[in-house]
Amino acid sequence: MKYMLMAYVDEAGWPKMTKAEQEQGVAAYMAYGEALTKAGVLVGSNRLQPTSTATTVRAANGKSQVLDGPYVDSKEQLGGYFLIDVADLDAAISWAARCPAAGHGAVEVRPIWGMQA
Amino acid sequence: MTYPEFDARAHSTADAVARRSYGKLVAFLAARTRDVVAAEDALSEAFASALADWPRNGCPSNPEAWLLTVARRKAIDMARGRRRHEIAGEQLRVMAEGLEAAAAESEIPDQRLALMFACAHPAIDAGIRAPLILQAVLGLDAAMIASAFLTSPAAMGKRLVRAKDKIRQAGIPFRIPEREELPVRLDTVLAAIYAAFTEGWTDPGGTDVVRRDLTEESFFLARLAAELLPEEPEALGLLALMLHAEARRRARRSEDGEYVPLAEQDPALWDLQMIDEAEALLLRASGLGVIGRYQLEGALQSAHIHRCRAGHSNWVQVVRFYDALFALAGSPVVAINRALAIAEVHGASAALAAMPDVAADVRLAEYQPYWAARAELLTKTGAHEEARHSYEIAIGLERNPAVRRFLQKRLSALAL
Numbered sequence: 436m437k438y439m440l441m442a443y444v445d446e447a448g449w450p451k452m453t454k455a456e457q458e459q460g461v462a463a464y465m466a467y468g469e470a471l472t473k474a475g476v477l478v479g480s481n482r483l484q485p486t487s488t489a490t491t492v493r494a495a496n497g498k499s500q501v502l503d504g505p506y507v508d509s510k511e512q513l514g515g516y517f518l519i520d521v522a523d524l525d526a527a528i529s530w531a532a533r534c535p536a537a538g539h540g541a542v543e544v545r546p547i548w549g550m551q552a
Numbered sequence: 553m554t555y556p557e558f559d560a561r562a563h564s565t566a567d568a569v570a571r572r573s574y575g576k577l578v579a580f581l582a583a584r585t586r587d588v589v590a591a592e593d594a595l596s597e598a599f600a601s602a603l604a605d606w607p608r609n610g611c612p613s614n615p616e617a618w619l620l621t622v623a624r625r626k627a628i629d630m631a632r633g634r635r636r637h638e639i640a641g642e643q644l645r646v647m648a649e650g651l652e653a654a655a656a657e658s659e660i661p662d663q664r665l666a667l668m669f670a671c672a673h674p675a676i677d678a679g680i681r682a683p684l685i686l687q688a689v690l691g692l693d694a695a696m697i698a699s700a701f702l703t704s705p706a707a708m709g710k711r712l713v714r715a716k717d718k719i720r721q722a723g724i725p726f727r728i729p730e731r732e733e734l735p736v737r738l739d740t741v742l743a744a745i746y747a748a749f750t751e752g753w754t755d756p757g758g759t760d761v762v763r764r765d766l767t768e769e770s771f772f773l774a775r776l777a778a779e780l781l782p783e784e785p786e787a788l789g790l791l792a793l794m795l796h797a798e799a800r801r802r803a804r805r806s807e808d809g810e811y812v813p814l815a816e817q818d819p820a821l822w823d824l825q826m827i828d829e830a831e832a833l834l835l836r837a838s839g840l841g842v843i844g845r846y847q848l849e850g851a852l853q854s855a856h857i858h859r860c861r862a863g864h865s866n867w868v869q870v871v872r873f874y875d876a877l878f879a880l881a882g883s884p885v886v887a888i889n890r891a892l893a894i895a896e897v898h899g900a901s902a903a904l905a906a907m908p909d910v911a912a913d914v915r916l917a918e919y920q921p922y923w924a925a926r927a928e929l930l931t932k933t934g935a936h937e938e939a940r941h942s943y944e945i946a947i948g949l950e951r952n953p954a955v956r957r958f959l960q961k962r963l964s965a966l967a968l
Contacts, residue, residue: 436723453706544870546722 437478437520437547438527443511446485463535465514471519471530482515492505511540518547562606563764566599569615569947573660575689575769577616579667580660581623583726586670588688588716591967592625593621617659653743663778664689664773665741666726673724673742680715682744687712689747690769728780735842738781742790742846745773749794767798785837789847792833795855799826820862827857829877840967848877867896884908888925900932920949924959 441510446502453458464482471477493500503525517534524544531542574595581591598619671684681833683697698708718724729737747768774791782786803821806812834850852873859866874890887908895903907926910916927942943963950956 438723523723524673525725525727525729528675535901544722 436523436527437518437549438524439545439547440517440519440527440531440534441513441543441545442515442517442534442536442540443543444514444536446511446514448539449485454493460535467534470516470533471517476521476526476530477518478518478520480515480517483513485514486512504518514540558607558610558695562603562611565606565611566602568912570599570691571769573616573619574691575664575667576660576662577620577623578622578688578691579663579726581627582688583663583666585627585680585720586724587720588667588725589713589720590627591623592688593630594623598623620660624657635638650835656743659683662776663726665728665776668741668744668773669728670719670724670726671739672737672744673719674723674915675722676715676718677711678740682713682738684712684715685741685744686748688716689773723876724807733787734784735780737797738777738787738823739783739951742786744848744945745770746790746794746846748773749797766806770794775909783840783843785840786844786846788833788840789844789850792830792850793846793853794825795830795833795898796857799823799830801831801855805954809954811952813958814856814860817860818884819857822857830854843876846876848873848880855883865896867893871897884922888922891929892925895929895939896931900929902927905935918949922957923949927959931962931966 448458459547466523468477468480472524489503489505491502491504491506493502514536517530519530521530524546527544529547531537531544534542536542561905565744572655578588578591581594582588585591591747592860594961599603602615602623606612616694626780667689668685671688672681686692687694695705697712698705699736728734735911749767771791772795774787775796777784777787778791800814800817802823803817803819804812808927830850831854834847834854837847837850855866855873858871870893874893878886878890887906891903891906891908894906904926908916908922909931910922916922923942923946927939930936930939930942940963943959943966947956947963949960951961
């Protein structure tokens with residue numbers, strides 16, 4: 436089954452980190468991605484630009500409304516995702532637990548809407 | 553045989569299979585697809601087919617295998633109908649594979665424990681885990697589960713469906729967890745088995761067939777857990793606790809059906825074989841070195857029995873057990889029983905002070921044992937007016953007629 440692991444972290448923390456800390460952080464995510472690839476479960480992944488770059492669009496009654504900012508304002512923001520293909524929820528949970536974001540934020544695990552849904 | 557005789561035999565065979573193997577069939581049907589709803593639907597259609605076919609053609613020699621084959625065919629038909637617009641090929645292939653696997657098996661493998669672990673998965677809302685196990689493994693209907701868990705049948709039905717959808721859509725696996733996560737995961741499974749047992753236990757006369765079966769089924773589940781997980785002390789503790797309670801079933805009602813409290817029971821009516829088995833289990837559990845809620849409750853039952861048999865007080869020890877239990881699982885129910893034990897050591901006033909506060913937990917206002925315990929303690933302190941009031945509330949809340957009559961007798965003794 437395919438699952439999306441969504442990494443929610445406090446994006447305000449990133450600019451406050453030293454260059455060495457940032458490098459270490461990136462390295463941890465690289466290593467995680469590498470581990471997913473080696474295990475043959477990674478379908479795709481991306482890191483997102485901060486929510487200050489976000490634009491939210493709605494089309495109500497045929498009129499589109501464009502707003503500056505993310506859909507939800509929260510303490511932790513969606514910072515990236517890993518799309519994985521594993522046997523079941525337990526396997527997805529164990530990968531989510533290894534994601535660096537689980538340590539400094541939270542990882543939401545959601546099954547992809549496929550033939551099982 | 554005449555047609556009605558065939559019919560009666562078909563019905564009784566179907567009933568017996570339903571009682572014996574319902575959960576086993578659901579577990580097996582759902583294990584690969586994780587679709588509990590489809591498994592239940594297919595199985596209920598298979599039972600309907602059996603009741604049409606068996607009176608005409610005779611009962612099959614292996615009714616479980618017959619039901620399984622029909623249920624699987626129904627499941628495939630239903631999946632085709634329901635998911636025409638989706639890519640159902642993979643699902644159908646998995647089912648067809650399972651069909652072949654089932655045909656190759658002479659005995660249906662027992663995956664009930666795996667089903668229970670799926671129902672009690674941490675990704676399932678904690679409040680619905682026990683009801684879900686009762687329905688999926690024992691086949692209880694939503695209305696009966698709702699009454700046991702004090703909610704409306706409609707709300708319970710909705711929550712059950714939502715939980716089953718989550719198992720399927722989120723891909724919750726049917727398997728026994730690995731060693732390191734087992735104790736935590738086991739806890740929720742045991743809680744559900746115990747809930748099933750206490751539901752069956754409210755009928756000491758054993759006249760209500762559904763409840764008697766529930767006791768048998770919950771014993772089956774508890775034995776299964778203890779047998780498959782022999783190194784888990786709490787699984788042993790739960791079985792011991794249930795055996796201790798069950799051993800006194802006959803003594804809990806007089807010949808004319810009146811409720812008999814523990815202190816007035818005739819130990820000759822206790823089932824010594826069950827008590828011995830319970831004691832042996834507790835001993836084995838204590839050797840495994842991890843104490844827990846069920847072992848403590850089992851030890852308490854054991855202490856009560858020893859007091860009644862030997863005739864000398866062990867209330868100080870009982871209070872100590874309740875202290876430990878309260879520290880581990882500080883529920884109002886434990887607090888009430890602890891207060892009653894404190895009364896035996898320190899008197900009724902100390903016990904009243906130890907009772908949980910109804911203002912702090914509104915559910916107590918509708919909990920019969922709270923009011924009965926209060927009434928008893930108030931009687932002992934001489935506060936008869938307040939005691940009378942508490943007895944009246946307890947009587948009004950009780951649904952078992954024998955217990956109600958017992959409480960009414962206490963109340964009228966007070967009036968004299």
